Amino acid sequence: MSVEMNRTTSIALPSAVSNDILQKTQEGSAVMALARKIALPGLGVTIPVITGDPEAGWVGETAKKPVRRGTLATKQMTPYTLAVIVPFSNQFRRDAEQLYNALVQRLPGALAKKFDATVFGAAETPGTNFDTLKSCTAQSINTSPYSGLVAADADISDHGGVLNGFVLAPKGRGILLSATDTTGRPLFINSVAEGAVPMILGAPVKTSKGAYIPPVAASDGPPKVDAVPAVVGFAGDWTQAVYGTVEGVQVAVSDQATLTDGSTTINLFEQNMFAVRAEIEVGFRCDTTVFNKLTGANA
Numbered sequence: 566m567s568v569e570m571n572r573t574t575s576i577a578l579p580s581a582v583s584n585d586i587l588q589k590t591q592e593g594s595a596v597m598a599l600a601r602k603i604a605l606p607g608l609g610v611t612i613p614v615i616t617g618d619p620e621a622g623w624v625g626e627t628a629k630k631p632v633r634r635g636t637l638a639t640k641q642m643t644p645y646t647l648a649v650i651v652p653f654s655n656q657f658r659r660d661a662e663q664l665y666n667a668l669v670q671r672l673p674g675a676l677a678k679k680f681d682a683t684v685f686g687a688a689e690t691p692g693t694n695f696d697t698l699k700s701c702t703a704q705s706i707n708t709s710p711y712s713g714l715v716a717a718d719a720d721i722s723d724h725g726g727v728l729n730g731f732v733l734a735p736k737g738r739g740i741l742l743s744a745t746d747t748t749g750r751p752l753f754i755n756s757v758a759e760g761a762v763p764m765i766l767g768a769p770v771k772t773s774k775g776a777y778i779p780p781v782a783a784s785d786g787p788p789k790v791d792a793v794p795a796v797v798g799f800a801g802d803w804t805q806a807v808y809g810t811v812e813g814v815q816v817a818v819s820d821q822a823t824l825t826d827g828s829t830t831i832n833l834f835e836q837n838m839f840a841v842r843a844e845i846e847v848g849f850r851c852d853t854t855v856f857n858k859l860t861g862a863n864a
Contacts, residue, residue, distance in 0.1 A: 605809030681775030726855025
């Protein structure tokens with residue numbers, strides 16, 4: 566949705582609204598829930614990335630202690646603007662509490678979904694200093710979910726990481742919920758009443774629609790065979806993932822703007838509406854070698 570903001574109104578939004586939107590965005594984003602948060606200056610920041618650990622050694626009495634340095638690399642984290650505009654009817658203007666509740670409910674989900682989708686590679690990155698997990702090692706959980714998950718754990722360990730978190734798309738959760746042992750008992754849930762996958766291999770699980778990447782159809786071959794299977798989740802060492810925000814969520818309100826929503830044009834003044842724009846400057850960096858993507862059916 567594009568917009569021409571001609572004038573902002575005098576609607577006063579308390580600072581608590583911005584804080585609530587940021588908090589709900591962090592809660593709604595699986596990446597933000599698992600990754601480490603840092604303060605991000607407006608001009609960006611250089612962050613260290615550990616590429617090798619120091620090694621201790623045994624020494625005899627009075628002998629010199631070994632000196633072993635860990636190896637570090639650096640990455641530049643740049644803030645990129647993520648924004649959304651939501652139009653409201655003027656009835657919300659008459660009820661401030663209703664407006665605030667609508668803002669807190671609608672805006673965080675849009676910001677969180679796009680942020681997650683970008684990190685996982687389902688959406689284009691905003692720039693070169695924003696990492697994505699789109700090209701990380703793939704493990705299939707289609708025919709043998711448990712074997713695929715163990716393979717992801719092993720690969721992450723081979724690259725010096727410790728698997729400590731999963732993110733599943735709804736389709737990925739469906740695959741695991743349907744997995745059973747030889748007696749027909751579910752493998753990944755404690756009871757049918759739970760209806761969730763709380764942990765996998767001792768690591769917590771988050772759900773995000775942004776973790777799903779559709780399959781890529783083959784240009785030739787059998788009609789129902791995909792060249793690249795769908796991505797239905799991710800596993801990784803989230804201590805090696807960092808995100809940062811500059812000033813939290815910024816909120817602006819206008820009642821005399823013209824919005825372009827696809828082929829539809831909305832004139833707020835003529836249609837007795839107003840629009841709220843929420844934007845956040847955010848960056849993301851990680852060591853992509855300690856992450857695996859989980860793929861589903863390829864046919």
